[in-house]
Amino acid sequence: MTLLHVENLRVCFHTRNGTTVAVDDVSFSLAAGKVLGIVGESGSGKSVACYSLLGLIPSPPGKVESGAAWFAGDNLLTMNEKALRNIRGRRISMIFQDPMTALNPYMRIVDQLVEPLRVHAKQSFKDARVKAIAALEEVGIRDAAARINDYPHQFSGGMRQRVMIAMALISEPELLIADEPTTALDVTVQAQILALIKTLQQTRNLAVIFITHDLGVAAMMADDILVMQKGKVVEQGATERIVNFHTHPYTKKLFAAVLTSAKPVPSAARVTEPPFLQINHLHTGFIAQTGQLFRKTKQLIKGVDDISLTLREGEILGVVGESGSGKSTLGRSIMRLVDSQAGEILLQGKDLRGLSGRALKVERRHFQMIFQDPYASLNPRMTVFDTLAEPLLLHGIATKATVLEQVNQLMDDVGLERRFIRKYPHEFSGGQRQRIAIARALALRPKLIIADEPVSALDVTIRAQILELLLTLTQKHGLTMLFISHDMSVVRYLCDRVVVMHKGKIVEEGETEKIFASPVHPYTRSLLSAIPVLEKV
Amino acid sequence: MEAIEKGTSLTQDALRRLRKNKMAMVGLTILLGMVIIALLTPWIAPYEYDAQNLDLGASPPSTAHWLGTDVFGRDQLTRIMYGSRVSLMVGFIATTVALLIGVFWGATAGYLGGRIDAFMMRTVDVLYALPFTIFIILLTVIFGSSMLLLFLAIGAVEWLTMARIVRGQVLTLKQQEFVEAAVAIGLSPRNIISRHLIPNTLGPVIVYATLTIPSVILLESFLSFLGLGIQPPASSWGSLISDGVESMEAYPWLLIFPALTLSITLFSLNFLGDGLRDALDPRASGD
Numbered sequence: 001m002t003l004l005h006v007e008n009l010r011v012c013f014h015t016r017n018g019t020t021v022a023v024d025d026v027s028f029s030l031a032a033g034k035v036l037g038i039v040g041e042s043g044s045g046k047s048v049a050c051y052s053l054l055g056l057i058p059s060p061p062g063k064v065e066s067g068a069a070w071f072a073g074d075n076l077l078t079m080n081e082k083a084l085r086n087i088r089g090r091r092i093s094m095i096f097q098d099p100m101t102a103l104n105p106y107m108r109i110v111d112q113l114v115e116p117l118r119v120h121a122k123q124s125f126k127d128a129r130v131k132a133i134a135a136l137e138e139v140g141i142r143d144a145a146a147r148i149n150d151y152p153h154q155f156s157g158g159m160r161q162r163v164m165i166a167m168a169l170i171s172e173p174e175l176l177i178a179d180e181p182t183t184a185l186d187v188t189v190q191a192q193i194l195a196l197i198k199t200l201q202q203t204r205n206l207a208v209i210f211i212t213h214d215l216g217v218a219a220m221m222a223d224d225i226l227v228m229q230k231g232k233v234v235e236q237g238a239t240e241r242i243v244n245f246h247t248h249p250y251t252k253k254l255f256a257a258v259l260t261s262a263k264p265v266p267s268a269a270r271v272t273e274p275p276f277l278q279i280n281h282l283h284t285g286f287i288a289q290t291g292q293l294f295r296k297t298k299q300l301i302k303g304v305d306d307i308s309l310t311l312r313e314g315e316i317l318g319v320v321g322e323s324g325s326g327k328s329t330l331g332r333s334i335m336r337l338v339d340s341q342a343g344e345i346l347l348q349g350k351d352l353r354g355l356s357g358r359a360l361k362v363e364r365r366h367f368q369m370i371f372q373d374p375y376a377s378l379n380p381r382m383t384v385f386d387t388l389a390e391p392l393l394l395h396g397i398a399t400k401a402t403v404l405e406q407v408n409q410l411m412d413d414v415g416l417e418r419r420f421i422r423k424y425p426h427e428f429s430g431g432q433r434q435r436i437a438i439a440r441a442l443a444l445r446p447k448l449i450i451a452d453e454p455v456s457a458l459d460v461t462i463r464a465q466i467l468e469l470l471l472t473l474t475q476k477h478g479l480t481m482l483f484i485s486h487d488m489s490v491v492r493y494l495c496d497r498v499v500v501m502h503k504g505k506i507v508e509e510g511e512t513e514k515i516f517a518s519p520v521h522p523y524t525r526s527l528l529s530a531i532p533v534l535e536k537v
Numbered sequence: 538m539e540a541i542e543k544g545t546s547l548t549q550d551a552l553r554r555l556r557k558n559k560m561a562m563v564g565l566t567i568l569l570g571m572v573i574i575a576l577l578t579p580w581i582a583p584y585e586y587d588a589q590n591l592d593l594g595a596s597p598p599s600t601a602h603w604l605g606t607d608v609f610g611r612d613q614l615t616r617i618m619y620g621s622r623v624s625l626m627v628g629f630i631a632t633t634v635a636l637l638i639g640v641f642w643g644a645t646a647g648y649l650g651g652r653i654d655a656f657m658m659r660t661v662d663v664l665y666a667l668p669f670t671i672f673i674i675l676l677t678v679i680f681g682s683s684m685l686l687l688f689l690a691i692g693a694v695e696w697l698t699m700a701r702i703v704r705g706q707v708l709t710l711k712q713q714e715f716v717e718a719a720v721a722i723g724l725s726p727r728n729i730i731s732r733h734l735i736p737n738t739l740g741p742v743i744v745y746a747t748l749t750i751p752s753v754i755l756l757e758s759f760l761s762f763l764g765l766g767i768q769p770p771a772s773s774w775g776s777l778i779s780d781g782v783e784s785m786e787a788y789p790w791l792l793i794f795p796a797l798t799l800s801i802t803l804f805s806l807n808f809l810g811d812g813l814r815d816a817l818d819p820r821a822s823g824d
Contacts, residue, residue: 335721361723369721377714381548381736390732391722440718 002070003174003207004053005029009067009077011045011052011231014060022048022062024231030224032174033205037222037239039215039254041459042430045231046211050177053077054092055084072174090120093168097180099160103152109136109163110148116171135166139196157323158189162196169200176201179211186322187486191530194221213460215254216531219243227251257460258489262513267496268475269315274349276480277311277334277448282343284326284333303329304340305504311448316474316481318495318512320488320527326504327484331450334482335369336360347448365395365444372453374433378425384411384436385421391443410439413476415469431462435469442473449474452484467494488531492516500524551740554816561812564805571802575621582619584612597790605790607780613791616772617798623773624799627688627757628750634692635753636746639699644730644738646700647707658704661697669694670760677765687760691753702745706738740817747810751803758799774799 011023023045030036040046051057053069053076069076071092076084096102104112113135114128123131129148136144139162152160161181168176178197182190198221201208210221218225219239226236227250235248246252284304303326311317321327332338334345336352345352347367355363371377378387388407392398398406408418414435425433434454441449451470455463471494474481485491491498491512498515500508500523508521519525555561574581589609598605604613646657673690680686710716711734719729758775774795781792 332717337717337720361725364721364723369718371714371718373714377718379715379719379733379737381739382732390719390724394722394724437718440722444722 001032002029003032003072004209005070006049006053007068007070009049009052009069010065011048011057011062012065013062021231023052026067026228026231026233028224028226028233028236030175030207030209032207033201034224035201035208035210035222037210037212037218037225038228039212039218039225040228041213041461043230044228046228047179049228050179050209050211054088054094054177055081056088086120089116089173090171091173092175092177093171093173094177094179095161095164095168095181098184099157099164100184102164103160105152108149108151109155113148113163113167113170116167120171131170132166135170136163138169138200139163139166140192141166157185158193161185161189161193165193165196165200169204169206172204173206175207175209177209177211180213181210182217183213187488187530188322188526197221215258215460227254253461257464262492262516263494263496265471265475267315268478269312269496272313272348274346275310276313276315276348277482278344278346279307279309279334280344280346282307282330282333282340282345284329284338284340286338300341302326302504303338304333307343307501307504307506309499309506309509311480311482313447313480314474314478315497316483316495318491318498319482319484319501320486320491320498321501322486322527324503325501327501328452329504330501331369331452331482331484334448335367335450336364337369362395365391365397366446367448367450368441368444368446370434370438370441370449370451370454373457374430374437375425375457377437378433378440380425383422383424384416387425387436388421388439388443391440395444397444406443410443413442413473414439429462430458431466434458434462434466438466438469438473442477445477447480449479449481450484451481453486454483455490456485456487463490470494488516488527500527551813551816555812558812558815560808561816564808564812567801567805568809571621571805572625574618575625578618578622582615584615597788604794605788607791608784608788613794616777617774617795620772620774620777620795621798623684623771624754624757624775624802627691627773628754630688631691631695631753631757632746632749634689635695635699635749636742637696638692639696640703640735640738640742642696643700643703643705644707644735647704648711648726648730648734654704658701661700664694665697673760674765687757691756694756695749695753699742699745699749702741703735703738706741707734710734710737744810744814744817747806747813751806754799754802 006029007027009023009026010021013020013022026045026049028036038046038049048057048062052062052064053071055076057064064077067077071087074083076087079087103109110129110132113132114123114125117123117128117131118125133144133148136148141147141159141162147155152163155163165181181197182193185193194217197208197210200206208221210218212218212221219242222239224237225239225242227234227242227246227248229250235242235246235251242251246255282304283302283306285300285302287298287300305326307326307330309317319327319330329338333340334352336355340353343353347363350363352360352363352367382390385404385407388410389398389403392403392406393400407421411418411421416432416435416439420428425436428436434457438454454470455466458466467490470481473479483491483495495512497510498508498512499506500515500521502521502523508515508519508524515524516528519528583603589611592610596606596610604617606612607616642657642661646654672694673687676686676690707730716729716733719733724732754774757773758778761773761775762779764779777795778792778799781788781795785792
């Protein structure tokens, strides 16, 4: 039985600079109890298509131009606001990407959970509370009767997403729209949440629209897959067919971007004496102050806890771990962006921790960093030229006369056109911005690059290009790189060796392929098993 | 050689949006007109500002005196034009003083953080707590009332809010990765503040500045009204209004015209400020 049937949906955004077609001629249908995966990159219109069904796009500027969406016999698109409100949250529920912001921080969990029941089913608080506790137990929150009185900040990210799911399911909807529900979560938590949604879907015979940018996740979750690009459906069909016999070039590109292979080039590591980078017993912590005004207690929260590691020249070392594992703190300690309390950081025998002031400034040209968020890592008020010229002029690598030529060479290096150097960051796409950030890190011709999740904020096809670029550049310039990531497949593609961090300590270390073939530590195993695999039948 | 494409900076983007905002452009035009008239006053004013005509006395608007004359027979239009020189100058100079001190103070405190920040911001709190009128009255009593002192005194009071705004901006900005990247390059704190932080706080600062100008002009009017500001025969809008109030019933034009000029200026500044705020809002960029 068809539960939802969408025909020729077209959604436009009318802005002062003209009209953007966000969703163009999209049709699909979904049977009760089935899962539809909508796959696409940012800007593909996958979220807008679903939000517009429920009247949730900002309007104006957004407007549903044409089409119909039949949900159990009614057209959602012609329905008035009151009738739509009756369907939203009761017969069709949603879960969102970021569990940190989707819950109201000032309301107890219980009050947020009973709200749909009180509004739609007019139940008493007492009855609703009993149901809410049952719902929390169903999504796997232990001790639900006690925890239901807690506030959102008392739950971890994964737990909050469970609460969100409980909230979405409490009014027993027929259709659940899940918009990237695991993107903001750690990989191991991600696997748990996906398993939970799958179980709930099967036991409740729930229809689910699963919006994701990750083909692996879609293949794992969905019965049917719909691939969207620039507002249009480029390919749709049964999951098995899409995985095995996709035909559209864009779908092929998406599949090619799923990294399943090992590193394509041999390791360029060379053993040197003294070792290129040696870290001995490094401790970095943060002082957290708690307590009242006059009785402050200072507590040291350990970020990096007694870490020792060696990096050979020309090597790419992956540091993996989840948020809070201390992997970024390790990178920032080496960069001297945070102060460490104890230990040594020896770069070619010179202790970086012992440097300060002018000596540190001079030494900084040998180690540079690439940051995670290309939208935050470039000064919005400086042109590309200014951004790239700044380090060159500061360290006297270029003079006023030669700086233009050097900036142009950097642009060539990272594959950007020279004619863009007078443009500002906001005029570039995310991938292009990350190229600019890479060029800035390369400008000083450093020996060591620390890359902190440089591809996690990027779309999958862009990610593949940037990884390719990083690999080429490390070879061309003989760079040594410390690559921080939570994504095991990226690490496998790029790194020669891997260290796995957990709660500030290194729990496992070794050659990438060895770690992938035979992980020893249980934490490493859980990280590896959490990668969604894309298996061809 | 390929042509280099010129980018549109955030500032150019903002200007383009500002130009589309009619109210803001009207405000800007009126203000520019006022400034030009104020600059040319000594040459274009119809009479001398202290030229009295006691035979005439207070007379209503006529062809010889478009806006009438005051009790000493001085031409009202001339006095308003000379008054605008003082009022606008106070507005712009005091705001500039406030801007310079406030931006420097706030950015430094916000970037350095810790004890220095605490000390600098507590200083601001203490100055906030001083009743500013008494502060200015004290200054004028000690040093006598001079124009320069007036500028400095008002500027010294108005920078406090500016410092707080800039500090707040800097606190959020310094978390951003581009500031860390600047540290990683080896830039000194002074360069980071001047090249990376201050330019990014300019949006709110410019908007606040356009809102400070009217409040400074009002402050000067208030001080002149109390007799602490401009002394006759020199005039400012505030002193003219204060004179006008005294003879409001007998000679209403002495109040109406200066008050009208002041109101139009304040409206224009507010429209311009609103327009700038909208134009500089980064969320609006792209459309």
